[in-house]
Amino acid sequence: MNDEPEVAVLRLGHRPGRDDRMTTHVGLTARALGADRVVFGPEASSPADTVRDITDRFGGPFDVEVTDSPKAVIRDWDGLVVHLTMYGLPVQDVEGDLREALDDRTPVLFVVGAEKVPFDVYERADYNVAVTSQPHSEVASLAVTLDRLFDGRELDREWEDADRTVVPKDTGKKVEDTSGE
Amino acid sequence: MNDEPEVAVLRLGHRPGRDDRMTTHVGLTARALGADRVVFGPEASSPADTVRDITDRFGGPFDVEVTDSPKAVIRDWDGLVVHLTMYGLPVQDVEGDLREALDDRTPVLFVVGAEKVPFDVYERADYNVAVTSQPHSEVASLAVTLDRLFDGRELDREWEDADRTVVPKDTGKKVEDTSGE
Numbered sequence: 001m002n003d004e005p006e007v008a009v010l011r012l013g014h015r016p017g018r019d020d021r022m023t024t025h026v027g028l029t030a031r032a033l034g035a036d037r038v039v040f041g042p043e044a045s046s047p048a049d050t051v052r053d054i055t056d057r058f059g060g061p062f063d064v065e066v067t068d069s070p071k072a073v074i075r076d077w078d079g080l081v082v083h084l085t086m087y088g089l090p091v092q093d094v095e096g097d098l099r100e101a102l103d104d105r106t107p108v109l110f111v112v113g114a115e116k117v118p119f120d121v122y123e124r125a126d127y128n129v130a131v132t133s134q135p136h137s138e139v140a141s142l143a144v145t146l147d148r149l150f151d152g153r154e155l156d157r158e159w160e161d162a163d164r165t166v167v168p169k170d171t172g173k174k175v176e177d178t179s180g181e
Numbered sequence: 182m183n184d185e186p187e188v189a190v191l192r193l194g195h196r197p198g199r200d201d202r203m204t205t206h207v208g209l210t211a212r213a214l215g216a217d218r219v220v221f222g223p224e225a226s227s228p229a230d231t232v233r234d235i236t237d238r239f240g241g242p243f244d245v246e247v248t249d250s251p252k253a254v255i256r257d258w259d260g261l262v263v264h265l266t267m268y269g270l271p272v273q274d275v276e277g278d279l280r281e282a283l284d285d286r287t288p289v290l291f292v293v294g295a296e297k298v299p300f301d302v303y304e305r306a307d308y309n310v311a312v313t314s315q316p317h318s319e320v321a322s323l324a325v326t327l328d329r330l331f332d333g334r335e336l337d338r339e340w341e342d343a344d345r346t347v348v349p350k351d352t353g354k355k356v357e358d359t360s361g362e
Binding site for chain 1: 202203206209210212213214235239267268269270271272273300303304306308309311312313314315316317318320321322323324325328329333335336337338340346347348349350351352353354355356
């Protein structure tokens with residue numbers, strides 16, 4: 001986001017059809033809440049198209065990638081790998097370390113699983129992080145963690161090349177055509 | 182949560198099958214992040230069963246309701262109605278008001294739509310609130326808003342009558358059988 005080091009989100013274990021909406025929401029949440037890039041596995045071309053389409057219309061910069069080897073993305077990541085899991089350490093105990101890493105210009109990769117995540121991901125991760133130790137939603141965990149990592153700065157992010165821009169209103173909807181700007 | 186005024190989440194516009202997982206994630210996120218109750222529409226019995234099952238196993242108190250008239254829940258709510266929508270006012274501008282209401286012991290109802298939300302919901306809501314003006318996920322919006330409303334206190338919530346309890350670990354998984362306690 002802006003001139004900060006790269007923050008990327010990798011979605012592991014996507015099952016076509018069944019996971020399409022959840023995977024799409026992971027991608028859109030990554031984009032809206034300050035990440036620079038989302039990486040999907042080989043069978044997630046449909047969610048990738050949706051997130052690209054939103055980026056085309058509502059602005060960027062934001063990159064969407066589909067990879068044949070998600071594991072290689074983790075293995076080769078030059079920076080911090082943070083795996084979000086209900087079995088990990090409380091986010092409130094770890095968020096200071098994550099912010100410090102970002103301040104030191106260390107790129108951060110968040111790994112978000114669908115169903116069961118292979119054990120070597122737990123071992124490779126620099127941090128296994130839990131947003132509560134309760135079962136809920138990988139989308140919720142990602143959202144809370146990004147909001148805490150960026151300390152709310154992501155909410156003021158500005159978007160480039162947006163065809164349309166929503167203008168906040170207390171009641172109703174206001175959308176401006178910004179395609180000519 | 183604990184001795185605070187009631188915080189409930191109402192899921193509007195659920196479509197059976199198509200929305201089951203998203204609606205389930207709304208319910209589980211509400212539970213994990215400090216709400217006291219989730220209310221689903223008439224066709225969401227399957228997500229309701231899943232959230233009840235998780236509450237049975239991982240603890241409460243947390244109530245799951247299915248109603249024939251979600252609109253009546255909004256109309257009759259004795260407290261603040263907060264509709265989460267990308268068209269609303271920025272959460273960072275409104276969160277102080279919400280925290281103040283909770284401090285004044287005002288119950289808060291969050292309304293979370295699936296697809297298009299009827300206009301009268303915008304009008305009835307005391308606040309229409311946006312977690313960014315970007316399209317992303319109602320689960321992410323709910324998570325960030327609850328985390329900000331409770332100022333992180335929800336992460337330390339204690340659970341009663343849990344059959345199993347996850348113990349945070351830096352690597353791997355540890356689950357304790359707490360059914361005998």
